[in-house]
Amino acid sequence: MHGVRARNESAWLLPNDGRRTNHRLRLDMRQFADEDEVDLLIVGCGAGGSVLLQRLARAGWKVAALDAGPFWDPDTDWVSDEAGSHGLYWTDPRVIAGSDPVPMGSNNSGRGVGGSMVHYAGYTPRFHPSDFMTRTLDGVGADWPLRYPELRPYYEMIEQELPVAGDRWPWGDPHGYPHRPHPVGGNGEIFLRGADKLGITAKVGPVAITNGRFGNRPHCIYRGFCLQGCKVNAKASPLITHVPDALAHGAEVRADAMVTRVAVDERTSRATGVHYVRGGRERFQRAAMVAVAGYSIETPRLLLNSSSSRFPDGLCNDFDQVGRYLMVQGAPQTAGRFDAEVRMYKAPPPEVSTEEFYETDPARDYKRGFSIQTVSPLPITWAEHVSAQGHWGRALREYMSDYVHWSCLGALCEFLPLPENRVTLADEKDQYGLPVARFSYSQCDNDRALARAAQSVMEDILRAAGADEVITIQRYAHLVGGARMAADERLGVVDRHCRSFAVPNLYITDGSVLPTQGSANPALTIMAVAARAADHLIAGASGGIS
């Protein structure tokens, strides 16, 4: 572990006295004045923004990250309770449309320092090598302007920094993990039992949850509230994996600062800083470079809201690419009923996965594939499952009384990137007077075929494990795309190093740059892509630093 500590000391900068926040580090944090021209200003302090911040602070850059939400303290801000965790989600208004509209909020949108990784389950699989060239291999989706081997060293580094626990991983590019797999609870047991009966390989992990101490982060206590923010500091989020080290190296994190517009010099077409609102006051932070990392809805929205005479249709939108190819994974969840008590709320929801169905199977009538993972919904979310079967009133209550007998699996289906699945601006305005995002989403035939196939495999696994009944709910998970990287400016918004084609000192370093999504949870890949972009900046290939 010495290697990790030498390049990212975050886990050792947290207190070891039972509290979860290093308040001294925050009090002593460097604070730039609006008039100071920082070397790099980052918009959004989630998976992508925080990694970039930490890397550049270590390299000696003057760097600040603005986040619209709070600078969380897990001790006082988070609760071990489902409904009480509402504040973790981005709940400013958004409009959803299309033939298959995608609910936002708790499902896929974070708020505050740490971003949606504060409430993600904790799964951190890598993408497969095939994900970077689906157009070439399968004739669908898109090829990335980089290949898996270029990202592999960053995957390895981030896996050590989180750190990730799991079995040796046999799929994609086979690899091991720094922490051993966690013991599984009832839901994981059921999945492993069913998969084994069918001859389907299933593995424990990969989860960014400490199995043993890591620096001053304690072992997981298997409390099951991963999706409500980890009060233990066992589950990784940038709040504890990258922000502490960034602060210790002179970075500023300016919380509760909503960026409303990226400013661009009309003459030079270079970014000059960002307009933002903090404490009800409009302000402007000067910057030599800007990196936008607001994720797949807010990043395109910010670019579209940053129009000017040079960019009348939105910043970086000369070729109508901003907001397009936004992806969500089809995420049907199938639950099975057992006479035994599963009590799936015990142990972290992320336990066991299979990627046996990840790649295109020539024998099937669809391209690409899906993964299957344990999900373990808590009561409010479980009520959605039961309610989706049509029950209400006393019938709903009676079904709900059976909660301890159910096991639940979730699929992640690689729904394809489509140009009309996109963010545009709605007529409605938010509290800052800015047009809100309108996200239109519709599935294609391949998507529907994938979701059907995934459901059928989940039903088979649960029945093989002994379930007498199965029920399924259709839903979505994750967001990526919306400002994708591409070989040139007619096909995307940024290049292979996350630099925008249109503005040489403007970067995008979040999930919106991903051209495809695979069947993997995206957090690890978003971090790896940001770490790679950071290396590129540090190497001096930028146009920003004089």
Next chain:
Amino acid sequence: MSGDPREPRGWEHRFPGFKPLSQAGHWDQVTADAVMARVGMPRAAQFFTGPQAACARALLNLLTGQDEQGDQSAVPVLEMVDARLAAGETDGWRYADMPEDGQAWRDTLSYLDAEAERRCGTTFADAPETDQAAMIQAVQDLESGDWHGLPAKHVWSLWTRYACTAFYAHPFAWAEIGFPGPAYPRGYKNAGVDKLEPFEVRDAQPAIDPVRKGD
């Protein structure tokens, strides 16, 4: 097998003696405060007007199978939904073909009252329960159809989302499903099929299986 024959039967009594609130001493203070605020909620509405609150109370009690009259263990679903709407705590999205949540609640409650007036000559709250149930069942049955200019399935989604989120946030609801609630800082030590913590209670009527019965 299923214990003392004098124990009450039925799905309301699957976890005899199980009371998540009795474990509140093991919860961290911030979490305990959040949960206890739901238990002691005053019976008052801030967002809904008086007539709207009456209509919403009848609707929400139907959706969650509650009869609040004299029921000490009733969950204050109306108050919890009202508090959310008063604070503007939406889910962070709305369907393009629906008004924002607060307005959608006010609108749909007025439609329920209009239907009750036509059907029973009363408000929705004063209509007989069988009529109330028939009126909301009709909304669910419309599925993608139109209900007072709104897609019925999006109205149904709004109602049930708010109702279930409130109801299953309450420790009284956790008691009847065997869920112990908050788990910090204690965590769990006995995860696994058929493994219990000392403070969990085994299902006394595992044969109830409502799904099988429902077929």
